Amino acid sequence: MNGSAIAASGLRKAYKDKIVLDGIDLDVRTGTIFALLGPNGAGKTTTVNVLTTLLTPDAGQVVVAGHDVVTQTRAVRAAIGVTGQFAAVDALLTGEENLLMMADLLHLPKAQGRRIAGRLLDRFELAEAAGKPAASYSGGMRRKLDLAMTLVGEPRIIFLDEPTTGLDPRSRRTMWEIIRELVAGGTTVFLTTQYLEEADELADRIAVLDQGRLVAEGTADELKRRVPGSHVRLRFTGRHELDAAARILPGSARDDEELTLRVPGDGGVRSLRALLDRLDRHSIDVEELSVHTPDLDDVFLALTGNANKEVNAR
């Protein structure tokens, strides 16, 4: 099974006259992690709410697990699990009671519900706290319980809206581990995040959402290559080589102290080969070569920043 788990086209949503989603197209392959990256207010949660049947889109088509979210709501709901932005656990119930309540609402037989709850408590290292009210849990434990509650129904597609916002670094790593395990088991994960590191770390594909529009989509590497600013750094053994190279590579920046030359370029194989060929033709020896691609932070700022400028110019 390697089709689309989630496919959206021309998705639009506005509240009164405020456009929140302005024509979104998405395609998430089954069994992959897809990250929707964007600053606060970009429309991430609205996107999740539409994909999970909580909101009806104004326009566009959304197919989740092979079913239309508007006309086949029930079939979609049966296939998905959602963990919202805030840990939606019942604070007055214990961890175990929360899970058993989910099992009851899914109409699982009592014994099966208890078995699943026990397994999830073990898996998420909540067994010790199972009998304590969730109000006494730490933020990380609440998120884990929240996700465990989503997993009681064994959904094929899981939506995680900012799953690690507000978590300490250790809890964040634990959450990442859990998400990776889910996908290893064949589940599709759609997550939103405002952390580039998280998207970089987890996602097979990333879409950048800004002011209701997708401003970029691709793998982390593809996105990094899209921003200008990547360059090749060449280091030479002596001043002579540096001078020679600077002459044949106009537009490069030299550092006499370090004996290095920064050559702008996308770091792709083709342009690298051209660069090396050129140096070869002039018999210039390069001691060391490194490709510097901007990290996702650069990408993010460049992409969302440009979009802002566009808007301001209008």
Next chain:
Amino acid sequence: MNVIADSGTMLRRNFRHTMRNPMALFNGVVMPVFLMFLMVYVFGDAFSVGVDYADYATPGLMLTTICYGIGATAIAVNSDMTTGFINRLRVMDVSRAAVLNAHVIVTMLRSLVAIAFVTGVAFLMGFRPSASFAEWLGVIGIVVLTVFAIGWLTVAFGLAAKTPESAGLAAVPLMLLPFLSSAFVPAGKMGPGARQFAEYQPFTPIIETLRGLLTGAPSAGSAITAIAWCAGLALVGYLWARASFEKRA
């Protein structure tokens, strides 16, 4: 049949909440009992209402008890909404009826327990009703109907409010309404404006009906008005709650 099973599950949950948070019930009892002391012992002799003041004030205090107990419901419903708990249930296809019914039923049970307690205190303070068994059944019927109506309104308030704090405030007007009704003094003795308000607001016919039943002199007119008000308020509350539930994601 999922609605019934789900309602049971949600009811169990809300019942556990009440048992683990006894303050909600406690708050719902303390204020009415305090008011009763204040009215009957402190002010009571100053009001001449024609009958023993404990007998006069108890029906109004029954209603007041409902109003003091519902703040907890509005807050609970609202936090279900704002924490995403209701969204979680919606995505699981749990029916709206199950979620909201459970809140209304638990509110009713809590109010009825509080009213029974407050009425017990009233007996200790000299409340001597002359109602027959059938009239007592009538009293219970009107009380249940009123709690039902106010329960739905409260659930609607809770769903519509933006924050738990504002949801809690939604109960305040209801706490004040009894003072502008015939709960503590007859409407006829109020100043102009207040008198008309007291005569036409829903609590007055409800209280008059209870008072009539408890003193063994039921009035069919106020009973019909009371039942009509309850039915109307329950319907408004139900429709409003349903609309808010669907709308907010």
